[in-house]
Amino acid sequence: MVDQENLRTMVTAPTPPGTDQRAEALGPVVVIGAGLVGASVGCALTRAGATVHLRDRRRSHALVAAGIGAGTVTPPAAREVKLVVVAVPPDAVPEVVERALKHYRHAVVTDVASVKTPVVEALRARELNLDRYVGSHPMAGSQYSGPLTATPQLFVDRRWVIADGTGTPDAVSTVESLVAVCGARLIHLSPADHDRAVAEVSHVPQIMSSLTAARLRDVPSGDLLLAGQGVRDVTRVAGSDPVLWGQIITANHEQIAAQLRRVRDDLDRMLEAIQAQEPAGVGEVIAEGQQGVAALPGKHGRSTTNLDTVVVEIPDAPGALARLFADIQAQGVNIEDLSIEHDIAKPAGYLSVAVGADRAADLRAAMSSAGWGLRS
Amino acid sequence: MVDQENLRTMVTAPTPPGTDQRAEALGPVVVIGAGLVGASVGCALTRAGATVHLRDRRRSHALVAAGIGAGTVTPPAAREVKLVVVAVPPDAVPEVVERALKHYRHAVVTDVASVKTPVVEALRARELNLDRYVGSHPMAGSQYSGPLTATPQLFVDRRWVIADGTGTPDAVSTVESLVAVCGARLIHLSPADHDRAVAEVSHVPQIMSSLTAARLRDVPSGDLLLAGQGVRDVTRVAGSDPVLWGQIITANHEQIAAQLRRVRDDLDRMLEAIQAQEPAGVGEVIAEGQQGVAALPGKHGRSTTNLDTVVVEIPDAPGALARLFADIQAQGVNIEDLSIEHDIAKPAGYLSVAVGADRAADLRAAMSSAGWGLRS
Numbered sequence: 128m129v130d131q132e133n134l135r136t137m138v139t140a141p142t143p144p145g146t147d148q149r150a151e152a153l154g155p156v157v158v159i160g161a162g163l164v165g166a167s168v169g170c171a172l173t174r175a176g177a178t179v180h181l182r183d184r185r186r187s188h189a190l191v192a193a194g195i196g197a198g199t200v201t202p203p204a205a206r207e208v209k210l211v212v213v214a215v216p217p218d219a220v221p222e223v224v225e226r227a228l229k230h231y232r233h234a235v236v237t238d239v240a241s242v243k244t245p246v247v248e249a250l251r252a253r254e255l256n257l258d259r260y261v262g263s264h265p266m267a268g269s270q271y272s273g274p275l276t277a278t279p280q281l282f283v284d285r286r287w288v289i290a291d292g293t294g295t296p297d298a299v300s301t302v303e304s305l306v307a308v309c310g311a312r313l314i315h316l317s318p319a320d321h322d323r324a325v326a327e328v329s330h331v332p333q334i335m336s337s338l339t340a341a342r343l344r345d346v347p348s349g350d351l352l353l354a355g356q357g358v359r360d361v362t363r364v365a366g367s368d369p370v371l372w373g374q375i376i377t378a379n380h381e382q383i384a385a386q387l388r389r390v391r392d393d394l395d396r397m398l399e400a401i402q403a404q405e406p407a408g409v410g411e412v413i414a415e416g417q418q419g420v421a422a423l424p425g426k427h428g429r430s431t432t433n434l435d436t437v438v439v440e441i442p443d444a445p446g447a448l449a450r451l452f453a454d455i456q457a458q459g460v461n462i463e464d465l466s467i468e469h470d471i472a473k474p475a476g477y478l479s480v481a482v483g484a485d486r487a488a489d490l491r492a493a494m495s496s497a498g499w500g501l502r503s
Numbered sequence: 504m505v506d507q508e509n510l511r512t513m514v515t516a517p518t519p520p521g522t523d524q525r526a527e528a529l530g531p532v533v534v535i536g537a538g539l540v541g542a543s544v545g546c547a548l549t550r551a552g553a554t555v556h557l558r559d560r561r562r563s564h565a566l567v568a569a570g571i572g573a574g575t576v577t578p579p580a581a582r583e584v585k586l587v588v589v590a591v592p593p594d595a596v597p598e599v600v601e602r603a604l605k606h607y608r609h610a611v612v613t614d615v616a617s618v619k620t621p622v623v624e625a626l627r628a629r630e631l632n633l634d635r636y637v638g639s640h641p642m643a644g645s646q647y648s649g650p651l652t653a654t655p656q657l658f659v660d661r662r663w664v665i666a667d668g669t670g671t672p673d674a675v676s677t678v679e680s681l682v683a684v685c686g687a688r689l690i691h692l693s694p695a696d697h698d699r700a701v702a703e704v705s706h707v708p709q710i711m712s713s714l715t716a717a718r719l720r721d722v723p724s725g726d727l728l729l730a731g732q733g734v735r736d737v738t739r740v741a742g743s744d745p746v747l748w749g750q751i752i753t754a755n756h757e758q759i760a761a762q763l764r765r766v767r768d769d770l771d772r773m774l775e776a777i778q779a780q781e782p783a784g785v786g787e788v789i790a791e792g793q794q795g796v797a798a799l800p801g802k803h804g805r806s807t808t809n810l811d812t813v814v815v816e817i818p819d820a821p822g823a824l825a826r827l828f829a830d831i832q833a834q835g836v837n838i839e840d841l842s843i844e845h846d847i848a849k850p851a852g853y854l855s856v857a858v859g860a861d862r863a864a865d866l867r868a869a870m871s872s873a874g875w876g877l878r879s
Contacts (some may be wrong), residue, residue: 218782266729266731275864276811278877278878280816280876280877280878281878283816283876283878286728286729288729314728314729320726323726324722324723324725324726324729325729327718327719327722327726328719328722328726328727328729328730328731328734329729329730329731329733329734331715331718332715332733332734332737332738333733333789334773334788334789335711335712335714335715335737336711336715336733336736336737336792337788337789337791337792337793338711338766338769338770338773338788338792339707339708339711339712339766339792339795340791340792340793340794340795340796341769341788341791341792341794341795342703342707342762342765342766342769342795343703343704343795343796343798343799344791344794344795344798345765346700346703346704346798347700348798349700350696350699350700350703350704351704351798351799351800352662352690352800353642353662353664353690353700353701353704353705354704354705354799354800355642355704355705357705357708357709357712357739357740358704358705358708358799359799360712360736360737360739360740361708361711361712361736361737361739361740362708362792362795362796362799363733363736363737363796364733364736364737365789365792365793365795365796366793366796366797367789367793368789369786369787369789369790369793370782370786372785372786372789373782373783373784373785373786373787373789374782376777376782376785376789377776377777377780377781377782377785380777380778380780383777384774384777384778386718387770387773387774387777388774389718389721390714390715390718390770391767391770391771391774393714393717393718394714394763394766394767394770395767397710397714397763398760398763398764398767400753401752401753401756401759401760401763402756402760404753404756405753406594406746406749406750406752406753407749408749409748409749409752409753410745410746410748410749411745412710412713412714412717413709413710413713413741413743413744413745413748413749413752414745415713415716415717415720416712416713416714416715416716416717416738416741417713417716417741417742417743417745418716418717418720419715419716419717419718419719419720419738419741420716420719420738420739420741420742421742422719422720422722422724422727423719423727423730423734423735423738424727424728424730435652440656440659448828448831451828452824452827452828453829455824488651500656500659501654501656502654502656502657502659
């Protein structure tokens, strides 16, 4: 059981709710689907001063969401509703959007589905007037789900895509206000461009992680003792929800299939080089991966090269991490990244701290002088 | 340029070198190949009181390793050498081991190559007496390389595999002493079992990460702005050295090819389900990945399920992380894992702290009360 008081504290902290003119102008808002994303939208709007009405097929979800400050379960007067946010699983979106357009006759209706083209096509196939519909997609979420994990800050500084090609200019500006009130950063993309981009940076990597993790089912448990941090990183997102991802991947099947076929071509090329025992051919694919990972924008868009990693042993004692960070930050080095590597056989872990390569030697020396155990 | 004084401090701290009877009995030791692993072995042995002679085809590497306390570049009297550690790239191992066995007539010779069967076969093909040879493999290293990153603690609490089937019992016990002096945990495996295990938990995941990252080369930079933490985790190890990995993967080609073909079968099954637009078939593969990742031992061998992640905003201010950890640990919660997620557009980052699911709500409430911004 979760303590509602604590959760209420959570969603209203750290700063007291201020009212936002844009938010008040948006309301009354109806959020259909009180999962992680829907409840978080409700929390952000409520906190900004908008009136939010929550609906969910599972009434318990709507009640929990209301309990953490996402809005009320009291139905509004349909004619007064100005905005409807549809936050249901991808397969249900077209049906729910159509009903919302018909029931809330003066409201702008948006959805938050991870794939945009199929939604627009399904709505067009229903021969609806889409002047009041604007498709969107907040790039937020986690491997967890449900209203209990909701927070008004889920979208802060995250990208929120508005899919161009539907809705009147007024309808679009209403959804732009929603994005602004949630603290997200607006990107306009065509549905096709959006679906290509999420296939590239989210859907295909998810599939590759799942394929890697699936093979671990056949690994003897003794062999798993040799597993290090690498395989844990590669397979972390494989923990995500199979039903939700089954719908997302199927909805974006054209983009994903085209990209996965290129992955399979690379895999076949790798297999041929391996079977021919050609180190150069194998190294070529590894080098291509090196180039690809270097293309990912790092902190503040900086490339992630020129970093060095200092690995410090963490005694499993109360406050050890706090003392460790105090010592690290006393050096005034800028921590670019960090992670904890656990030792499965003893309490201690190891903290990997990535810093500029030019600062690593000094940091190692300082940590050692302070009595911390270094691994690298 | 790196400050040699700092590096010396690094490798001798945090505890002053004590002499270890086993280490003295091991010496004089010759380490051939002064890269990350060879130089780290030299540091660990030197620190424990053994005499270590460093050799490297690139004399600069041997000199740098000597400079950080890994040993001396003065050649020993060949007849007195008791142990030779061959830490050269996989392809060079058989030739270097053969020369070591012939030049150091009374020494036990071991190697640290990531693949064992091909090394043993190559040595047998050279019709050598292998009484004094023992193959081994410390499960340590990083995406970085070279003696500057060496540390005597590289092997502490890491697995170090001794490959059974070669060497007399005396020779094996000499290498067991090496493992003990380096602070590693000994595992005896047949060469075949070792090569299967590293293919499963290291080589195949490395290839999958590289294949995922390689596709990012074709992604428009605008699309990369939508990249989140997931794709960064999946592709992190893709930054590794292509030449080294070309040799490792080729050397273990039989095991890897067999396992990669199963991955390709799963990929084909996924592609068919995607093209047939069958959410259930797609979800099946995602569910298999969920089972596989759950099989990985977590901290202290605990499964990684039943965790919840609290995400806190980190102001980019001096000491912010230290204060944050002080507040977290004041709650007495056990931090199971953590990572920093950067915002590429502003200085702040987000700290993800994984804690027992039963403690997450309390931690969120406490962090909020303390004025920290929560994202989830």
